[in-house]
Amino acid sequence: MTFGRWRLVRRLDTDARTAALTRVAGAVGALLLVGLLLLLTGRNPFWIFFEALKAIFGSQRGIEGVALRAIPILMTALGVALSLRMKVWNIGSDGQFLVGAFAAVGVGIHMDGPGWLVLTAMALAAIAAGAAWILLPALARAFWDVNEIITTLLLNFVAIQLVTWSALGFWRDKKAAVIQSTEKVPFTLPDLPGSKSLTVALLVPFLIALALWWVFRSTTVGYEIDTIGGNPRAAGFAGIRVRRRILTVMLVTGAIAGLGGMLQLSAPGAQALNAGFSAQFGLSGFIVAALAGASFAGVIGGGVFIASMFYAGLVLQTKGLSVYIIFGMYGIILTGIALGEIAARFRLERADADGGVDESGDAGGSGGVDGSGDAVLEGATT
């Protein structure tokens, strides 16, 4: 693609610094655009940005609010990011999150015993349920090459119905009327020292991200997964047991999202399960993972960013800003980051400065996110 004397050239590889910088530039550009739109519609963007920053950083409550928002988003995003390392798209993290919470609630409201024991059993049940929820898509993908995007996505709706059924039926809290929810789990995870609302649940996504980072940096398994992501056929020829790896990775992504559902039950007010329990955390997590290019450090940064954005949006609503404007702002900012993500894969160079490899042939089109098998190997960039 050429623009006068300049042309767009696809990079063979993108280093982490460029990848991060273009995304930040995309976000900043989007914020400027948002500010301009606010100004044009007669609102004060400086006041709005000031209120947003004050909401997030102005108090311990704000910081904790962002952290509370971030936990479920990070848990679903980490699962998705892991699957993306292998170019497998787990769109079902919302469902896995919900069945994880469902299993944890089932254990939590029925099991007698000391708190630590019940909570441990809840976590194990959530992990098992999340993994079980993706078992069929994983088997179908590994053995019959059934598209996991469809199967994982559709199981989200089944999970929502399962939760609704429990909240309306067999575990319904009969004291409530409108809010159709299960009974409350009587235990929550231990509080973080010095915190008003956070529990040790906050540590879990960071520990998982660290563990995944280590797996991909230092183990054969990680290398094999990245190789499958690069080219599954070649990986097979190299002696990697591709099916087994696909199966394992997909089950682990489900387990992480499922554990996220259990952790969420320790958030203030969220001890009972209802159909609205997951405010599309899976979707947010998916956006984070896709924009982070499956880098685990990127997931943490992106997850905290999107959680800050959502929390600031909530506070701005209470200051009188319309929810529709806030949704529009979210959309513009995320689009800006997505454009930054695409931009990271290209560079501009002078059309007359010939030399270098001519790769402009495959840089046509709109630069779709899938990259169509181009050996970008973002895996190596963490």
Next chain:
Amino acid sequence: MTQKSSKLILPRTAAVSRREALKMGAVGIGGLAVGGSVLAACGGDDSGSTATTTAAPATTAAAATTAAPGLDKVKAHWVYIGPPDDNGWTEAHDIGRQVAQNALGDQLETAYTPNIGFDASTTQLFQQLVDDGNHLIFANTEYAGLMSVVAEENPDTFFVETNGHTWLDNILPFYLAHEIPAYLLGIAAGHMAANGRIGYIGAFPTATAYNDVNGLLLGARSVNPDAVVETVLVSTFFDPQKAAQAANALLDSGVDFLFGVMDEPTFMQISEEAGIWTGYWNGDFASARNAAPTKFVASFELTELGPFYTEQCRRVLNGTWASVAEGDVILLDNPLSDWGPNVPQHVKDEVAAARAAIDSGELSVYQGPLNDNEGNQRLAAGEALDSKGGYAIDWAVEGVSGI
């Protein structure tokens, strides 16, 4: 906003003597009248959640200065399940908010947050509202534990919860006596449904739904002993597509009257096209009447929200705000709207007579002997269940199916 029926803000004198919330009497009516005139004059503000106090000083301001301890100005916030322009539930509550704002003028600062669902961020919202210094927080649906955890930690902030079932010193549950308008509309339906079959589209099997279907059935049976109510529950209050499917299913099966507790009037349009009488809840909105211009019968009015909200704010202002005893609830009157254009006069007269009988205490909606739809006797001959009893009801009367 311009579509709103002006009737919404007129006081209904028939109901004034009955309900606790209306004990304020002339004070609330005065507020309503002021609110009405200002409402009529105010245009649509796109985003502004915070209603600026453009109202003239309230005519009743003198009343507020009599109590000794209290506040100079109350900051109140409304948390809404839906958007404030939904032509239904949330819009009716927002009109109530504006009535309070206009009645109390400079003594009240109001704002609202719309579209609040049932995940953990709702708890963060309530906490934020407390941190913002609100004295009084209204919820227009039941947020239960998502709200009560915040209330427990902040005993100095007062909460008013619609359809609530959590009792704390600082949480006041209130709701509407649904079975009465349902009974009155049931009388009309009993006359107007040629085959005696009434369709009902509901959301969840809650006390609200039981009061609706029971009221409809008992009202209809009072004039047509063969009447039945056929129910479809769609697990949502706002999903035009699901509501349309339910409406089509009920109409195909042959009901001759269609009522729904949906937050939007799609089902009424379908009913109109099928030539079937239809009714609405959630207030008297032009959109509902326009959806079924010839077949609209009546809706349940939410006009008592304004006076109730005004009174709650006034009590905080005066330092006299208090919750109710555990298990108790404030039930507002939920009168029938004006009739649709084609409702026969004899039906109107009969319903007016029944309303008078209910108001005077001669008539009770739940009057034994009554069996539930599983054949168990729930009320023996001579027993009756009042509205507060109805607030906790969990059974449908014999003759109701599908719930």
